[in-house]
Amino acid sequence: MSHAQGSPHAAHRAATQALPYDPYAPHEPYGSLEPHALYEPYEPYAAPAPYEPPYESPGACDPFGRPQLPRQTTAPAGLYAPGHALPEDAAALDDPEPGPPGRGAARRAAGRRRRPGTGERAEPLRRLLPQALVVAFLAGGTSAFIASDKAVQLSVDGKPRTLHTFADDVGELLADQGMTVGEHDIVAPGTHHDLASGDRVIVRYGRPVSLTLDGERRQVWTTARTVDGALRQLGVRAEGAYLSASRSAPIGRTGLDLDVRTERTVTFMADGRERTIRTNAATVREAIEQAGITLHGEDTTSVDPQSFPREGQTISVMRITGGEEVKEESIDFATERHEDPSLYKGTEVVVQRGEKGVERVTYALRSVNGVKQKPRKISSEVVRQPRTEIVKVGTKAxxxxxxxxxxxxxxxxxxxxxxxxxxxxxxxxxxxxxxxxxxxxxxxxxxxxxxxxxxxxxxxxxxxxxxxxxxxxxxxxxxxxxxx
The missing domain is CATH 1.10.530.10 (Lysozyme)
Incomplete structure (x- = not known):
């Protein structure tokens, strides 16, 4: 076996030629059939440090002044992977030519000593050529495959994940992930932005919020995931405000109904005194109670007690006292006129005299802060009906x-x-x-x-x-x- 065929790197390449490429397979230690080794840059083994025995031998020295040591029976550490046998020509490790000791020098010395003929050289080359072609093909295809693959980070509503994609831009990446975005959603960078390995894509979905702010209802959109985030995003001052939901409450994709009453300054004028309070009350009546003012009987305010108190509003409390008064009033009678041909024209004769009726009327009397108001009619009763007057009118010429x-x-x-x-x-x-x-x-x-x-x-x-x-x-x- 030649040194090239018996090296660990050659053995590894030969073992991995027929394996399918999997870019996401876990990395294995050197010596396994790891596909990544196909496209990792080749780095030859580093030359081992010169062997130094644990003792000094007083024997002869080589031409470079190094001690002539007994011949080794095992390879220096690091030259071959564990478990691999030494080459058959172990004497090739010796390097009689000048130069630094090492594995490369040993290979060159062995080659010079063996000098095979033309027939001996051709046989190993014929065996290595198909393997080299397959490795080159796989390396080229793997390089193109790896160049198209990108590792990007996709964060959706604050939840990041790293994924591999062949998408060219952000829009294609989202489409591959089955994600649809609308006009109220945020995508950063934009959907037309080109993707490169290491990019980060952020998607925040819009959420509808039915917001009633200080009595005024409106529909808004937010990409915040909590009530507190939505308030900050919408610029709503939440300090001292009433919230219908907790500030930490989540906002789902379906949205949320949120009632917010901010804190306002309201002034009350009551009983000759002025009182100013800060309140987030929903009605004027509720704010009055917070101010420590009590309404009795028919007492009321200068505005509707059920209305919403506005910032800087001044409201007067009206103390009302009163009673009732009953009066009898006359009711005018009606007049009926009947033509009489026996009387000359211009002549009128009263046949039945009219009489006024009598009506009993009840009035409500009221004083506001001590000032009497105009009586208000609240009921009436007819005591005596009026009698109609009848008149005859002459028509005779x-x-x-x-x-x-x-x-x-x-x-x-x-x-x-x-x-x-x-x-x-x-x-x-x-x-x-x-x-x-x-x-x-x-x-x-x-x-x-x-x-x-x-x-x-x-x-x-x-x-x-x-x-x-x-x-x-x-x-x-x-x-x-x-x-x-």
């Missing part, structure tokens, strides 16, 4: 004239009695109109209401009727004008 009166000077009489004014009233208030009728006489002639309210033509017509029945006597002073 008036006669064109009154017999025996058409030749009289009614204009002069009206001028004398009332200065020609139909609405004239005497100083006593008992007589009115062009002809100064009293109310009783006016009604007896079929007139309605007051004479001064009737049209001038109606007043003249009724004055003519009065003249027919009584002559000029109703006008003792101006009656002579009728014939003037």
């Amino acid at each position: 008036h006669p064109a004239s009154v017999q025996g009166t058409d030749g009289l000077n009614w204009q002069s009489l009206a001028q004398c009695e009332a200065g020609g004014r139909p609405d004239a009233v005497d100083p006593s208030g008992n007589y009115g109109g062009l002809y100064q009728f009293d109310v009783h006489t006016w009604h007896s002639l079929g007139g309605n209401g007051r004479p001064q309210d009737a049209p001038a033509s109606e007043q003249t017509r009724r004055a003519k009727k009065l003249y027919v029945s009584r002559g000029a006597s109703p006008w003792p002073v101006c009656g002579r004008k009728l014939h003037g």
Whole structure:
């Protein structure tokens, strides 16, 4: 056996030529059939240190002045792997030529001494050539395979793991891992970033949070995995705040409903005093209790007690006292007017006089901080119903004239009695109109209401009727004008 064929490295290469490549197989010690040895750089065995016997021999020396020692029967330590036999030509270890001692020198000396012929050299070469070709092929394919393989670290929501991949970029790596990312997720570096061995890829999934912040509800997204992280990410001041969930509570991929009430400064004005507190209360009423203020009876606040207290808000407490008051009030009657063809036009006769009703009304009396407020009607009861007034209205046409009166000077009489004014009233208030009728006489002639309210033509017509029945006597002073 030649030295090249019997070396440990050659034996290892020959043993590993037919093994399949597995880049993730565990590393074994030298001497095993480790595939990684196929692409590890070859490093020849280091030359052993010169052998030094444990004693000095006074024998002869070689041409370089080294002591001539007895011939060794075993290889120096480190020259061959344990368990391998010495080469058949053990004398090859001796190196008579000048040069440093070592395994390479021994091989050269053995080669020079043996000098095989052409036939002897060709046989080992023919045996080694196929093996060398297979090793070269496997080494080339393994190198390309190893160059494409990358060891990267993938951290998903803070959980890192190292994996091997042939992906060219981050997006391909995530696709290989069956991971889908959306617009609310974070991928660093980006999905189009090229991958190299040793890279680190971070993925943080977005989580929906239904956040009610100080009474205002909104939908937000966060990549934080806990309530505390989400609050920091959203910029929410959590010191002194009320949280519906613990700050250490986890936020799953499905999200979380979170109610946050931050601490606010609120001022109350009550009983002539001003009180300012810091509170995270949900309602004004709750904040009032925290301020040590008690509401009694109908006491209330300047804003709705169930409203949300805002930062810097000033709220007045209103002390309310009051009672009830009952009053009887009149109810106006209605008037019905019915046409009567037996009465002349302009004539109205009251058939049924109207009467007012009576209503009992209860009012709430209230004083706010000592100031009386307008009474508020809270109930009513009808004690007596009103009675409707019924009036007959004439529709009969008036006669064109009154017999025996058409030749009289009614204009002069009206001028004398009332200065020609139909609405004239005497100083006593008992007589009115062009002809100064009293109310009783006016009604007896079929007139309605007051004479001064009737049209001038109606007043003249009724004055003519009065003249027919009584002559000029109703006008003792101006009656002579009728014939003037």
